Amino acid sequence: MSLSHIFVLYGLSNLSLGGWFGEQGKGLLVELVVASILLAIIYAVIRKARKTWAIWGSVVGIIFLAVMFMVGPVFISPIFNDYTSLKDGPLKSEILSMARANGVPADNVYQFDASRQSKRISANVSGLLGTTRISLNDNLLNRSSEATIKAVMGHEMGHYVLNHGPKMLLSFGLVLVFGFAFVKWGFRRFNRPQWGVRDETDIAGLPLLGILFSTYFFIMTPVTNSIIRINETEADLYGLNASGEPEGFSEGILSLSEYRKMKPGYWEEILFYDHPSGYNRIYASMRWRAEHLPSFRDPTDARQ
Numbered sequence: 001m002s003l004s005h006i007f008v009l010y011g012l013s014n015l016s017l018g019g020w021f022g023e024q025g026k027g028l029l030v031e032l033v034v035a036s037i038l039l040a041i042i043y044a045v046i047r048k049a050r051k052t053w054a055i056w057g058s059v060v061g062i063i064f065l066a067v068m069f070m071v072g073p074v075f076i077s078p079i080f081n082d083y084t085s086l087k088d089g090p091l092k093s094e095i096l097s098m099a100r101a102n103g104v105p106a107d108n109v110y111q112f113d114a115s116r117q118s119k120r121i122s123a124n125v126s127g128l129l130g131t132t133r134i135s136l137n138d139n140l141l142n143r144s145s146e147a148t149i150k151a152v153m154g155h156e157m158g159h160y161v162l163n164h165g166p167k168m169l170l171s172f173g174l175v176l177v178f179g180f181a182f183v184k185w186g187f188r189r190f191n192r193p194q195w196g197v198r199d200e201t202d203i204a205g206l207p208l209l210g211i212l213f214s215t216y217f218f219i220m221t222p223v224t225n226s227i228i229r230i231n232e233t234e235a236d237l238y239g240l241n242a243s244g245e246p247e248g249f250s251e252g253i254l255s256l257s258e259y260r261k262m263k264p265g266y267w268e269e270i271l272f273y274d275h276p277s278g279y280n281r282i283y284a285s286m287r288w289r290a291e292h293l294p295s296f297r298d299p300t301d302a303r304q
């Protein structure tokens with residue numbers, strides 16, 4: 001990450017410069033702890049299964065991602081933001097009613113103070129098994145109409161109901177298997193005797209391992225972006241059906257234009273976007289509305 005990149009990110013933020021570096025520091029600390037544990041396990045696997053570690057490494061990777069999905073919202077997110085129960089009222093009842101109607105097992109709705117960090121609106125239905133929870137950020141609550149909030153919640157519930165969590169784990173597991181196989185091949189291909197690194201079990205080879213791994217994931221960006229983007233497109237359609245709020249959803253998408261380019265080129269979207277473009281999301285909403293026009297008509301209107 002270059003210095004100018006850091007300041008571009010900072011420009012989107014609501015934090016003071018000191019506060020921003022504090023947040024980054026906390027993030028680094030969490031990453032350091034998590035990465036060290038993961039690295040120790042991966043090296044143990046490489047040493048135990050010299051021939052088949054690409055497969056076992058991916059299994060570890062998937063289990064790790066699943067654990068992060070489960071503990072993340074409960075233990076890691078609160079390090080960065082304060083989570084409180086959304087106050088009782090019509091909005092909370094509507095969200096919980098939507099959750100029941102869509103089979104989302106949640107009996108509370110949380111809000112968190114994302115406005116500390118930025119002006120972005122967002123929400124999520126996160127966790128797995130027993131840790132499922134619905135959270136809205138305060139930007140969404142303060143900046144959006146009720147229609148937009150319902151539309152965004154419909155989208156997030158879509159991720160849950162369509163099992164995007166487990167499906168993503170499997171897809172990324174597949175990407176990981178090829179990644180580890182590439183790293184294994186690359187290590188033997190590029191390791192030089194004068195470096196004094198025995199083989200991939202040697203911790204001194206970590207820099208080479210890291211370069212190979214990041215090269216692989218850089219090349220795979222269009223694939224990983226597309227895996228996510230396809231899920232996002234599905235969640236958009238699910239959300240429209242669940243909430244019936246095409247205008248509300250479009251308004252929410254419009255507010256994302258503060259930091260996302262709305263109408264990229266065809267290939268630009270496929271290669272670089274991990275969400276559908278704003279243009280396509282609003283287009284899908286208006287298409288949904290056009291196809292549902294009869295149900296928007298006033299039944300007492302005699303001219304129809």
Ligand SMILES: [Zn+2]
Pocket residue numbers: 155156159232235
């Ligand atoms: Zn989404």
